[in-house]
Amino acid sequence: MLNLPNALTCANLLSGCIGIVFCFNGDLKSAAYFVILSGIFDFFDGMAARALNIKNSIGKDLDSLADVVSFGFLPGAIMYHLFKASDAPHQYLSYFGFIITLFSALRLAKFNTDTRQTVDFIGLNTPMNTLFIVSLPYVADYHPQIIGNWLVLAAISVVSSYLLVSEIKIFSLKFNNLKWGENKIKFIFMILSLALFVWQQFVALPIILLLYIGLSFVYFKNK
16 A cells, blocks of 8 residues: 555556657547546545655655656647647747746746645646646637647747746645635636536636636635
């Protein structure tokens, strides 16, 4: 049982690797499912560590290394392919998509050394940012002119990279208890997010991201 958290972290890493393979095989939509799977493993490895009262530097470092792949390299690779399929005037502009990978790594390093982030986040967490990025191939089905515009993709890359290392406070979905009064904002977010995802699936993820940031503002304003 003591190795369960690290095993879940490795499952997160493996899922991210498989998602990357799908991505480079041109199947960006299937890659999104492995991002969700990585997110599930990432959520439960921390829960398992807390439940088993396991605290060690190896687990913390392993978690960051896995996240760099699943929530850093994978979204960068998706953006790279979106740039390649866009109206970019030069193929080398596709590499600009990996700015998301660079800032994801910076965000994870910052998280590991920032004592202010022991409970909640300062800056957008990498799993949520990645979920937003993997939604773009689905959004492209409805708005191909927008997602196919390289300037729009560049703007998305810059804004999402900024949010990762910004000073914006974002609440964590960790629960100390299940009392409605103490977790009202978190419950509202989870209920609305689930309803939106069931309704629109991956296309709803940009709206869910905006909801997350908006409710985080309300959450910290009322604390």
